[in-house]
Structure formats: structure tokens, C-alpha cells
Amino acid sequence: MADYSAEGKTPEVLFWVGCAGSFDARAQKVTKAFAKILTASGVDFAILGNEESCTGDPARRAGNEFVFQMTALQNIEMLNMYKVKDIVTACPHCFNTLKNEYPALGGEYNVIHHTQYMNDLLKEGRLTIEGGEFKGKKITYHDSCYLGRVNGIYEAPRELIAALDGELVEMKRCKTNGLCCGAGGAQMFKENEPGDKRINIERTEEILKTGASIVAANCPFCITMLSDGMKAKEKQDDVMVHDLSELIVQAKGL
Amino acid sequence: MSIGQIIFTLVVVVAFSIAAKNYKKVYRNINLGKDEDISGDEGQRWKNLFLIAFGQKKMFKRWIPAVLHLSIYVAFLFTQIELIEIFIDGFFGVHRFFAPYLGGLYTLIIGSIEVLSFLALIATFIFLVRRNLLKIPRLVKPEMGGWPTIDANLILFGEIALVTGIFMMNGADVVLQQLDPAHYPSSGFLPISSINGPLLFGDLGLNTLQLIERTGWWLHLFTVLLFINYLPVSKHLHIFLAFPNIWYSKINSRGEMENMPDIMNEVKSMMGLIPEQEMDPNADFPEFGAKDIFDLSWKNIMDAYSCTECGRCTDVCPANITGKKLSPRKVMMDIRDRATEIGNNLDTGARKFISEEGRAANEPLTVDNYYDGKSLFDYITREEIHACTTCNACVEACPVTINPLEPILKMRRYEVLTESAGPSDWLPMFTSIENGGAVWQVPDDRDQWAKEMNEEGN
Numbered sequence: 001m002a003d004y005s006a007e008g009k010t011p012e013v014l015f016w017v018g019c020a021g022s023f024d025a026r027a028q029k030v031t032k033a034f035a036k037i038l039t040a041s042g043v044d045f046a047i048l049g050n051e052e053s054c055t056g057d058p059a060r061r062a063g064n065e066f067v068f069q070m071t072a073l074q075n076i077e078m079l080n081m082y083k084v085k086d087i088v089t090a091c092p093h094c095f096n097t098l099k100n101e102y103p104a105l106g107g108e109y110n111v112i113h114h115t116q117y118m119n120d121l122l123k124e125g126r127l128t129i130e131g132g133e134f135k136g137k138k139i140t141y142h143d144s145c146y147l148g149r150v151n152g153i154y155e156a157p158r159e160l161i162a163a164l165d166g167e168l169v170e171m172k173r174c175k176t177n178g179l180c181c182g183a184g185g186a187q188m189f190k191e192n193e194p195g196d197k198r199i200n201i202e203r204t205e206e207i208l209k210t211g212a213s214i215v216a217a218n219c220p221f222c223i224t225m226l227s228d229g230m231k232a233k234e235k236q237d238d239v240m241v242h243d244l245s246e247l248i249v250q251a252k253g254l
Numbered sequence: 255m256s257i258g259q260i261i262f263t264l265v266v267v268v269a270f271s272i273a274a275k276n277y278k279k280v281y282r283n284i285n286l287g288k289d290e291d292i293s294g295d296e297g298q299r300w301k302n303l304f305l306i307a308f309g310q311k312k313m314f315k316r317w318i319p320a321v322l323h324l325s326i327y328v329a330f331l332f333t334q335i336e337l338i339e340i341f342i343d344g345f346f347g348v349h350r351f352f353a354p355y356l357g358g359l360y361t362l363i364i365g366s367i368e369v370l371s372f373l374a375l376i377a378t379f380i381f382l383v384r385r386n387l388l389k390i391p392r393l394v395k396p397e398m399g400g401w402p403t404i405d406a407n408l409i410l411f412g413e414i415a416l417v418t419g420i421f422m423m424n425g426a427d428v429v430l431q432q433l434d435p436a437h438y439p440s441s442g443f444l445p446i447s448s449i450n451g452p453l454l455f456g457d458l459g460l461n462t463l464q465l466i467e468r469t470g471w472w473l474h475l476f477t478v479l480l481f482i483n484y485l486p487v488s489k490h491l492h493i494f495l496a497f498p499n500i501w502y503s504k505i506n507s508r509g510e511m512e513n514m515p516d517i518m519n520e521v522k523s524m525m526g527l528i529p530e531q532e533m534d535p536n537a538d539f540p541e542f543g544a545k546d547i548f549d550l551s552w553k554n555i556m557d558a559y560s561c562t563e564c565g566r567c568t569d570v571c572p573a574n575i576t577g578k579k580l581s582p583r584k585v586m587m588d589i590r591d592r593a594t595e596i597g598n599n600l601d602t603g604a605r606k607f608i609s610e611e612g613r614a615a616n617e618p619l620t621v622d623n624y625y626d627g628k629s630l631f632d633y634i635t636r637e638e639i640h641a642c643t644t645c646n647a648c649v650e651a652c653p654v655t656i657n658p659l660e661p662i663l664k665m666r667r668y669e670v671l672t673e674s675a676g677p678s679d680w681l682p683m684f685t686s687i688e689n690g691g692a693v694w695q696v697p698d699d700r701d702q703w704a705k706e707m708n709e710e711g712n
């Protein structure tokens with residue numbers, strides 16, 4: 001972003017990478033996949049690099065408003081300085097916080113989740129997806145809480161699966177009724193409370209019931225949780241957990 | 255004025271005065287919460303009121319209970335018309351006041367009430383079976399032990415009494431209409447009582463018939479009056495509160511946690527974005543979040559009093575499904591019980607509920623100096639509030655648009671901001687965000703992936 005700014009140019013969109021996308025080895029693959037798609041679709045995008053900070057979602061949901069405000073206000077300073085208008089992100093938590101919580105702090109942007117963005121690119125004809133790779137393959141889709149129930153986005157990701165020519169098999173609990181992967185609300189960062197099982201195991205069992213060989217997800221934390229679930233069930237070689245962008249990259253052979 | 259009229263008037267006046275007192279208490283308890291301005295978006299609110307309250311839209315996510323509940327609900331609404339007549343008859347000592355005026359329409363109304371009451375009766379039996387024999391899981395969770403289960407069954411027996419009353423009075427009346435047309439105006443052909451009545455009561459004498467008719471009439475009336483008095487101490491208060499509760503429910507995004515302007519401004523001034531805040535050196539350390547009823551908003555408490563204890567929220571809660579203690583229904587029931595406890599204590603006026611400072615200053619007991627050494631945390635444990643994933647499934651599921659997540663998060667805020675407590679696992683996350691701008695402590699650059707991509711030749 002700094003480079004664009006120095007040259008006096010504005011990118012088409014700012015790609016908000018998020019902590020997971022920046023540092024988590026698994027989520028980095030998603031970041032790269034999405035960056036490849038943007039490039040392949042001819043989208044002129046920028047990133048903030050080290051000027052980006054955590055949006056503050058886990059801190060706020062854990063109850064720590066101070067930490068949230070500090071990081072959020074810093075980000076808003078930065079975004080406003082660069083006069084950012086359009087933001088795309090591959091993390092539904094970043095998406096939700098940027099879109100719904102930053103306005104009250106003085107940060108108004110047009111925020112879009114990468115599944116919507118890719119679907120728009122597809123509709124505009126900038127992104128083409130050749131079927132074939134996934135033809136007839138059973139794919140199930142896991143609605144993340146913050147993209148689905150919280151922000152009501154259920155169709156864009158499903159349209160992408162349709163474009164991949166995969167056979168979408170829904171889980172019993174899907175869309176408004178989708179079951180959480182267990183990571184939200186800062187659960188990702190702490191041990192579970194005592195109980196019968198972990199939430200990701202419950203969800204993994206439901207995925208396995210569909211008989212799908214691929215789980216399409218839209219959130220780095222869901223991917224971690226569900227991959228862990230598959231490992232616990234020793235199914236990591238049979239059922240692949242992927243972000244939608246990764247599936248598109250595979251289909252396009254990028 | 256006949257003895258009947260006098261007794262009727264007395265009974266009704268007493269019943270309504272006691273009821274009024276109890277409804278006022280609920281109103282007062284709701285207002286123990288903080289002010290919160292909820293206004294605007296009237297269009298959306300009307301829509302919610304029609305679709306979710308009157309239309310019971312959210313109930314229809316589960317068809318069987320939705321249809322059963324709808325029969326009881328519609329029967330309840332329709333029976334109010336008959337109730338108006340019962341009141342007119344009782345006050346003025348007349349009998350079936352509307353019958354001669356309305357004619358065919360009267361037959362239609364009373365006939366419909368009969369059919370609906372019959373459906374409601376069937377629904378009531380099925381509900382009893384579901385709750386007590388089939389033991390539908392969401393209806394028998396730990397928080398449902400004791401009073402909540404009795405409460406649920408009581409109302410079902412009340413419903414049976416109501417319907418029995420209607421059929422006794424209408425059945426005997428149909429026979430009486432033949433024997434004594436001067437006093438018993440014709441109600442026309444009623445789908446149930448015109449068959450039932452002659453069948454059950456056909457051979458009885460005038461006096462016995464009159465006794466049955468009156469017994470049915472009083473049974474119905476008494477049940478209604480009991481019902482009105484019973485609602486404020488029962489989950490069935492939702493038949494009234496559901497309407498305002500749905501009206502006042504959050505319209506803006508579910509994704510936004512309530513902003514805390516005090517903290518925002520303090521951080522802004524720390525960052526030099528706004529001028530330094532004037533700090534009152536004598537001010538107490540401010541308390542953030544919710545420790546007790548007084549720190550919640552009135553809407554949170556209205557939510558609690560509107561809860562039907564149906565358990566739809568708990569049934570979809572990922573924490574509860576996997577055996578954690580958290581149950582969003584229990585959270586709502588606890589808030590209600592705590593509000594009621596405080597309300598009842600306030601009503602005693604007892605000095606033991608006055609804070610030390612209040613007692614020293616010789617103040618009488620008020621909301622402001624209330625202190626009983628307890629808080630919401632004595633009802634809702636930390637283990638429960640920590641287990642929430644903020645997934646919003648409970649919010650989505652609730653048929654009366656209660657938000658159990660909001661109080662959970664307010665309690666987390668109290669724990670973390672005011673007590674500096676909370677799960678220790680969270681501390682590293684807080685410090686990394688604060689110091690390193692990332693949820694994890696990492697040495698890498700944020701754009702490490704981009705550098706790698708460049709190296710890979712992309």
C-alpha cells in the first residue's frame with residue numbers, strides 16, 4: 001500500500017490478509033491461492049504488509065475492549081491515511097469486524113469477503129473456472145458463523161462450488177442452522193471447558209456422514225479446526241479441507 | 255343486582271388488582287436494568303412484529319411443535335371474543351348477550367372457537383406426552399428440573415380446564431335452548447356442542463343442566479383469572495411480552511458488539527487523536543461490563559422475562575451439544591431469577607439489603623443502595639460464559655428474538671476489564687495484539703507469504 005501511495009496510485013482493492021493469513025502456515029496457502037486468483041483475474045490489489053494489525057476481533061469477543069480499541073483505532077488511522085475504500089479479506093472474522101464494528105470507531109469502508117469477491121469476478125467474466133478437476137466429486141460446504149449466520153452470506157460460496165462443477169452435498173446443519181467449528185469467540189486461543197467432546201469433532205463427524213471427499217470452507221480458523229478434526233478421526237488423507245480459493249486454484253491449475 | 259353479579263364483580267376486581275400488582279413488579283424488575291435507547295427502523299419493527307410475533311415465523315423451523323403451538327395460540331386469541339361476552343354477561347346478569355344480535359355470525363364465531371378449542375385440546379395432550387413421556391431432549395435439560403417443568407405442565411392442565419369449561423357450558427346450553435328458549439337464546443348449530451350436548455346431557459333435568467352450564471361458565475372464568483395472575487411468575491408471560499420484546503429487538507447487524515465509547519475515547523486520547531480527557535481524580539475506578547442485573551440493559555432483562563424456556567437456543571448451542579455447562583436458556587432463566595430475587599428483596603424494604611454506606615447515612619432501601627452480597631456470577635458461572643463461541647446460533651434460533659449472547663459478552667467484559675480476570679490462556683493473545691499487532695507472537699513479517707511467492711516466481 002505504501003508503494004502505491006508513494007507513486008500516487010490507488011489500487012482497485014486492498015487485500016486485508018489478517019493474522020492467520022499472514023502467519024499460520026496452513027492459512028498462508030489460502031492467502032497465496034487468493035493472491036494468485038486476483039492476479040489471474042487482472043485485479044490490481046495492494047496489501048498493507050507490516051502496517052496491518054490484528055482487527056481485534058478475538059480480543060473484543062474475549063471481553064478485552066481496551067486491546068480491541070487500541071488495535072482497531074490504529075488500523076483505522078492507517079486505512080484512513082491511505083484513503084482506503086474497498087477492502088477484501090479471506091477471513092470472515094476480519095470481514096465482520098471491518099464491516100460492522102469499525103464504522104462506530106470512525107472507519108467506514110466497503111468490505112467484501114473473498115468468496116463474494118471471487119463470485120463477482122466470475123460473474124463479470126474476469127475470472128473463469130474450468131470444470132473438470134472436480135466434476136462429479138462430492139463437496140460439502142461448511143458455513144462459518146461469521147460469514148453465514150452473522151452476515152447472511154450463504155449463496156456466493158455455493159455458487160462458486162457450482163461453478164467448480166462439484167456435486168454439493170449439504171450437511172444436516174447448514175446455512176442458518178450451520179454448526180460452529182468451535183474456534184469463534186476467542187475459543188481458538190484457549191483450552192476447552194470440560195465437556196463430552198470438542199466442537200470440531202462433532203462437526204467433523206457430521207462432515208464424514210455426507211460421504212464428501214472435500215470440505216469447502218471460507219475461514220482460516222474453520223480450516224484449522226476441521227483439519228484437526230479429520231486428523232483426530234484419522235481421515236486426513238480421505239477428506240480434504242480446503243478454502244474455496246484453493247479449490248479454484250486447483251481447477252485452474254495455477 | 256343479583257348475588258351472581260355481585261360475586262362476579264368482586265372476584266374479577268380482586269383478581270385484576272392482584273394481577274396488576276404483579277405485572278407492575280415485572281415492569282419494575284425490567285427497569286432495574288440500564289437505560290438503552292432503542293428506537294428507529296419502525297418499518298422493520300412492524301415487519302418483525304407481524305411475521306415473528308403474530309406470524310410465529312421462527313416457530314416454523316420445526317413443523318410439529320409449530321403447528322401444535324399455533325393451534326393453542328389461535329384458540330387462545332379467538333377465545334378472547336367469547337371472554338368478552340362472559341364479562342358482559344357476568345357484569346350485567348344477562349345470558350349470551352351477543353347471540354340475539356349477531357345471529358348467524360354468532361354461530362360462526364362460537365363454532366370456530368369450539369373447533370379451535372378442540373384442536374388446542376389435542377395439541378395440549380400431545381405436548382404433555384412430548385414433555386413427560388417422550389422426554390424430548392431440549393425439554394428435560396438440567397435447568398428444567400423442579401419449577402420449570404411443573405410450570406410447563408401446569409399451563410397444559412390449565413388449558414384442559416379452560417376447554418372443559420367451554421364444552422360443559424356450551425353443551426348444557428344447547429340442551430337448555432330446547433327446554434327454556436325464553437332464557438336461553440339459540441346459538442345455532444355448534445359443531446361440537448350441538449352433538450356432544452344432547453349426547454351427554456340430553457336426559458338431564460332443568461336444574462342439573464343449569465348447574466352444569468354455570469359450573470362450566472365459572473370454571474372457564476376462574477381458569478382465565480388464575481391464568482392472568484399466574485402469568486407474571488411463569489414462563490408463559492411470553493404471550494404478552496413476546497410482542498414488545500420482538501418489537502424492541504436489535505435491528506442492526508448481529509456482527510456488531512456494542513461499542514464502549516468511554517474506552518474508545520480514552521484510547522483515542524492516549525493515541526493523541528483527541529485532546530486529553532479530563533480525569534476526575536476522585537472518581538472511582540470505573541466498572542465495565544456486567545456484574546449484576548443493574549449493569550445489563552432493560553432489554554436484556556425483558557428478554558429474560560420473555561423467555562419461553564423452549565430450549566431451542568440450547569438445542570443448537572455448539573457448547574451445549576458437546577457437553578459443556580453453557581446453556582443459553584439457563585443464562586436467560588438465571589437473569590430472570592436474579593432480577594426477581596432483587597425485586598422481591600427490594601419489596602421487603604429490609605435494612606439488611608442496604609449497603610454499608612447507605613445504612614450509615616440512614617437511607618431507606620432503594621435500587622441505588624441495594625446490596626445483598628450476591629451477583630449474577632452466583633447464578634451464571636465463569637465456566638459457562640467462557641465456553642461461548644459467539645456463534646449466534648442461539649440468537650438465530652429464538653422464536654421470540656431473545657439475544658442470550660449479549661449478556662454473556664457483557665459478563666466477559668466485566669471479568670476481563672473490571673476484574674482483570676478471565677481465562678489465563680487469553681493473556682498471551684492480548685499481549686501479542688497489544689505489543690505485536692498480531693494474535694500470535696511471531697518473528698516473521700506479515701508479508702512473508704508475498705516474498706515467498708515472489709521467490710517462487712509468481
Ligand code: SF4
Pocket residue numbers: 567570571572573574580581582641642643644645646647648649658659
Ligand atoms: S453464541 Fe454462545 S451461547 Fe449462543 S449458541 Fe453460540 S456458543 Fe451457545
Ligand code: SF4
Pocket residue numbers: 560561562563564565566567568582583586651652653654655656658
Ligand atoms: S431464549 Fe429463546 S430459544 Fe432460548 S429458551 Fe428462551 S425462548 Fe426458547
